[in-house]
Amino acid sequence: MTTQWTTPSALGRRLQRTRVGHWFAGSQGDPYALILRAMRDDPSPYEEEVRARGPVFHSEALDTWVIADGVLARSVLTDARFGALTREGGRHRAEHLPPAGAELHPDRAGDGHGGAPADAGPAVPAEDEAAVEALAEQVSQTLLSELGADFDLVADFARRLPAQVLAEFLGIPAADRGRFEELLTGCARSLDSRLCPQTLAITRAGLAAAAELQELLARHLDDGGARPARAALTLAVGVAEPSSVLLCNAFETLGSAQGERDALCHSPERAGAVVAETWWRKPPVRVESRIAQEDVSLAGMPIPADGHVAILVAAAQRDPAIAQARAADGPTDAPGQGDGTGIPLGLLGDAHSTSAARAARTIARAALRVLAREAPGLRASGAAVRLRRAPVTLGHARFPVSRAGSGALTAPGAA
Template identity: 45%
Template sequence: MTTVPTGGDPATWARRLQLTRAAQWFAGNHGDPYALILRAETDDPTPYEQQVTAHGPLFRSDQLDTWVTGDAALAGEVLTDDRFGWLTRSGHRPAERTLPLAGTALDHGPETRRRLDALTGLGGPVLRTDAEGLRIRVEKSTLALLDGAGADVDLATVARRLTASVLADLLGVPAGRQGRFEETLAAAGRTLDSRLCPQTVAHALATVAATAELAGLLAEASAATQGEPGVGPATDVRADDRVTAGLALAVGTAEPATTLLCNAVRALLDRPAQWALLCADPDLAAAAVEETLRWFPPVRLESRVALEDVTLAGQLVPADGHLVVLVAAANRALLAAGDPDRDGFDLTRPAAPALGLVGVPYLAGAGELIRLVVTTALRALAEAAPTLRPAGPGVRWRRSPVLLGHARLPVTRAGGTPESDDRPATEEATRCES
């Protein structure tokens, strides 16, 4: 598995990232709504997504050489059609030259994906637990993190630490190395965004270094646990496949799970009546997660490549053509078509259709893992901290059009007036752009 670009040097990679950022900026200045989404200057890209869908079911971004859809039917077709994959026919990531240093943890062709998929179900050689065992781990970790955080909590930090600790435990990372695993997994958190949006050079280099270090940590874990009960003898599974599958699972699920939990809590706390419903009936946690997936999905942009010439909505997408699905826009269209009277986030309404949880769909355990972790953590929060409420403005990552990742989400369990959060709301933006 390659973890660094095959040619060039940091100065060359930096220039390419800067030129790609400039191209997206230029296209946005000339009215390309997809480019405005990728510029990621706002916490709510909905207006730009609506501009894309106003062009019809399939929008062509000529300057960025990408087809874009927010149409519900077309999005569902693309995400389930074997004629679309994640890499080009020659095995490269789209725009690999113009977006270097994006990390390679998710760069796998069809044959490798099928092999990894067979390893990542709950109870398999990578995720060595069943659903009940996972719930117990998550609940215990959530309560421990809450107890250690005091009344005022940065939920983004808690969610990130929770997902990392659970993944480290499941993947067999030794206790003495779990702290380092948590740090490197956080450093790799820009991977999904970096595949469509150029990151700062510092973040891009950190992603590459973290991907390599995570692979090393998982190789150590694999060697230490080989032959243990539930893992199987060395002849059952190739050691490098276990490492590759674990790496893809960790990088591909950690930030989406973190984002989903933060999105769910923010949506509920912004609607106090909905939070009260959940606290009165914690069994609604699963419904809250599904509502969040519909209204505030943790992966908003899904990238695909045509593996052959495909005609969509009367337009030819040639082989190796790049297509992006606007997941949130497609979900809104599905909601409007399936339940036109539904006007917002509501735990009491019957389930509405949605595209579901996407991000790393070729790994069998990814979706189930994220749902279980977030549902269990949300239930634990509702039971242990029913007085939870916002404690100041949250801060989203900049250059994060895929995840809209949370840099900071302050909440409190204390009574009285929330303490002022006087750090500037642009802190993360300023730090990222520097």
């Protein structure tokens, strides 16, 4: 853990300053700041306010250019002039943001655009996706067989599943797999914490979990093997929570769509289509961040080198122009078909996120297929409660379900 974060009072002040900045900007009507406040279940009204302000909205208070336009979002996410880090290899205005742990802070020795280390290679090669899916199906069956009639879909299944799949995929020894799962669960807020300050307790626990997880992976992977520990760390954190969020979002959507739920239970192989549609409606990563590597003009708006751009993924995928083009192109997640409008933003050929996104999709698809086949009567037994301070994932805090339950989901709550 970095020295300036080890003092609780210093860390608390830093988190509080960031939170106050978001709160003040939101009070002045800045829709991006209201999104980062993350205090409601549905941020779409704020996302639509960003859209209403033009193709590129400049949040002056937060020094960020925000995009909800579907075509422009795709352009930025596939443009080599945008990367994950500044030209000097750091985070944009890092002193004004919540601390970032090692799990999502790329090395300086990356590619020319601030992405993953140049020699890291794809963390989950395409040829391994089938193996990951088979493993996810096996683990899903095992987890489900160990659960009773009533359980929490988040804590008891959706978060445990990717951790156990990743432990097997990465080759973590059996003796350390329990601890690996605990530490990965401790990193569940990592994606959200980079843009939205968490509470002091959650932040300290997350930083400690990330540091120990990196040490655990280094013990087993930094031996000259094909997958460096740092790349494995980024993969694990980038896959785990999005997998959980995507699965829970898909299950929640089915709870309010009786016909779709019945069709899935009748034909579990439809899980892939359900997950694909969920990714469009309720993506597991709602905000993508990029840094301009040179002076760039977007829709006539000048973005300076090292300028921060935020892509509102959910809003961009709701763009009416994209919806029309997608209908004409036909839904697909395969690169190189049509003009790409049928590919959800998280699955584009973008070096910073595609491998993790595809792995998350694969795990969620396998899990939903198993739930439909092995527990067709599974229903929500209470309110699905979403997390607060989670503008990136909008994940669930808890989701009580029952194999004997019936009916649609109740209205969601908050935590």
